[in-house]
Amino acid sequence: MVAVSAPLVSVIVPNYNYARTLRLCLAALREQTHRPVEVIVVDDGSTDDSAAVAESFPGVRVLRTPVNSGPSVARNLGAEAATGEILMFVDSDVALAPDAVATAVAILRDEPGVGAVCGNYDTVPLIDGTFTKDYRNLYRHWYFRAAEGSITGFLSTAILAVPTRVWAQVGPFNPRLTQSEGADVSERLTDRYEVRMTTRVIGRHDDDATLRVALGKVFTRTRVHIPFFLHRRRVVGVVTSAESGTGLASWLAAASTPLPLLAGPAWAAVPLLLLALWLLSDARMYRYVRAVRGPGYTLRFAGLHLLVSLTIGVGVAVGLVQWLLSRRFRRLYEEQPAVAA
Structure with missing residues (x-):
C-alpha cells in the first residue's frame, strides 16, 4: 500500500x-x-x-x-x-x-x-x-x-x-x-x-482589554457591514449579523425609555417588557454562561452584553445614514477583487 x-x-x-x-x-x-x-x-x-x-x-x-x-x-x-x-x-x-x-x-x-x-x-x-x-x-x-x-x-x-x-x-x-x-x-x-x-x-x-476599544470595534464593524447587506439586498442581515441576532428588542427598549415621563408611569412596562424579551431571546446563551462561569458572572455578562447590543444599534443607525448620504460608502462593495472564473 x-x-x-x-x-x-x-x-x-x-x-x-x-x-x-x-x-x-x-x-x-x-x-x-x-x-x-x-x-x-x-x-x-x-x-x-x-x-x-x-x-x-x-x-x-x-x-x-x-x-x-x-x-x-x-x-x-x-x-x-x-x-x-x-x-x-x-x-x-x-x-x-x-x-x-x-x-x-x-x-x-x-x-x-x-x-x-x-x-x-x-x-x-x-x-x-x-x-x-x-x-x-x-x-x-x-x-x-x-x-x-x-x-x-x-x-x-x-x-x-x-x-x-x-x-x-x-x-x-x-x-x-x-x-x-x-x-x-x-x-x-x-x-x-x-x-x-x-x-x-x-x-x-x-x-480587547478595554471597554472603549471593544465598543469602538463593535460600532465600526457594524457600521461598515451596512453597505454589504444593502448592496447584496440582504436587509435582514442588517439586524441579524454584526455580533448579535437579538439586538432589536434592546434598541426598542432604549428608545421607549422616555415613555413613562411623556405618557405616565404605567408606560414603564413597555421598556421593561422589551428588555425581558431581549433577555429571553438569548436564554440559551445565558444558561451556557451560567454553567461555565456562575450566576454572578452571568449578571455582569448580561449588563455588558446589553451595552454591546445598544452599540450595535448605534452602528446600524449611523451606517444607514452614511449609506443614504455617501455615494462612496454605498460603493464600498461594488468593486470586487479579480477572482478565477
Whole structure:
C-alpha cells in the first residue's frame, strides 16, 4: 500500500503591533502535531518589535508591507508567497491548540465538498486580563459554537483553513476592506463550497482589554457591514449579523425609555417588557454562561452584553445614514477583487 504524504500547510499570520501575542502564536504553531507546516508572518508596518520576534523563530518566513495597509493586504501578500497545498490564516493574537492544523486538514481531506474550515476561540483568553476581555472571548466562543456546522453570511478569518486550489477560485481578500472582509469572501466561498465552522479546531484568543476599544470595534464593524447587506439586498442581515441576532428588542427598549415621563408611569412596562424579551431571546446563551462561569458572572455578562447590543444599534443607525448620504460608502462593495472564473 502506497503511503500518502501529508500536505504542506502554509500558515499565514498577519500582524500589526502584536509582538506580545505573536510570540505565543508562533510558539503554538511550533507545537502543531501536523507536519509539514510553512509559517509566514506578514508584518504590516508594525512600530513595535514584532518583526524581531518573528525572526527569532527558526524557519519562520517574515514579509513586510511598506506601510500599515490592513489585514486584507497582509493576508493576500502571505497567500501569494505560500507554497502549501492548504492555506491557514491565523491571527497573531491567537495560539492554536496542538491538533488544530491536523484537524482542519483532516476535515478538508475527508469531506471534498467543504471548501473552508473556520475554527473557534477557547473559552479561556490567551492572556488573562479584564472582565471586558473575558466577556468578549466567551461571547464569541458561544456565537461560533451556536453557529457550528455549515455557515453562510459571515466568515471568521482569525482561524481559517482553505485549500490553495479553492483560494485561487474565491480569493483574494478585498484590500479596501479592513473590518468586513470575512463577509465579502464568505459570499464567494459559499456560492461554490460548504464552509464549516467547528470547535474541533480551536485556539486561545487575546481579545480587547478595554471597554472603549471593544465598543469602538463593535460600532465600526457594524457600521461598515451596512453597505454589504444593502448592496447584496440582504436587509435582514442588517439586524441579524454584526455580533448579535437579538439586538432589536434592546434598541426598542432604549428608545421607549422616555415613555413613562411623556405618557405616565404605567408606560414603564413597555421598556421593561422589551428588555425581558431581549433577555429571553438569548436564554440559551445565558444558561451556557451560567454553567461555565456562575450566576454572578452571568449578571455582569448580561449588563455588558446589553451595552454591546445598544452599540450595535448605534452602528446600524449611523451606517444607514452614511449609506443614504455617501455615494462612496454605498460603493464600498461594488468593486470586487479579480477572482478565477
